[in-house]
Amino acid sequence: MRLLFISYIVATVALTGCATTNQRVLDADSGTQLQKRSYQSRAFDTSDKEKVLRATISTLQDLGFVIDRADLTLGTVTGTKLATHRITMTVSVRPQGTDRMLVRANAQFNITPIEDPKHYQDFFSSLEKSLFLAAHAEG
Template identity: 50%
Template sequence: MKKLMALALSLVVLLCAGCAVPAAEGLFESGGSSQLRLRQIQTRYFDTSDKQRTVEAVIATLQDLGFVIDKASLDLGSVTGTKLKGYTVRMTVNVMPRGKAQMTVRASAQYNVTPIEDPIIYQDFFNALSKSLFLQAHLEN
């Protein structure tokens, strides 16, 4: 019962947060090329159709990198973790199908409330995730 209530509350929070529009900027006035560049840094495609295994690999990867998992939802394909080590870094990772044979994984990290744009952070995460998915696929065969 508690898990169901927590899941429902998480869903309500996510839906409400998705409706917010920044007051200082219009929807189409932000720096488009810098946002596109950041989105490219934050996104990778993996050759697997198994969303559950991909989400499990994301959770394991975040834990291996020292993050504590705050919330995870297989249905939403979303995992959020926090790393506390003299500073606060929060990373949210979304897993979405891309066609029938691939998964899109997008990671978004924040230092306190400031988005992290350093590509090294994302490269480290995706390198570790690639290894985790590779090992997961080969250990099962």
């Protein structure tokens, strides 16, 4: 009887400890993920997904990337830049409401995620210029 009681106490403490640890992991990670998403994403005032994907491809090429894959249906573009190391960037484009496109970029240096916001700001600045030039070339 005493052994059963001790087993019950140990199991209860173990389960409580796991829940607390899992909660802490989720709490700590959610703020970081939210910060990453904020500098990895940018919304553009257009409903033309194809135009944004074409501008994304042009921007990546202008930055020295070779396009590995582009899929209009999925709204993704992946490119690789080989300098002294391998840099891979995947960009996804999806509608945000009826008149905006949300663009999210994710880059890796070799196999390590790039987390410096400056690299993403540079990409989005170039993409914004490309979209501006494309819009003015049409009209």
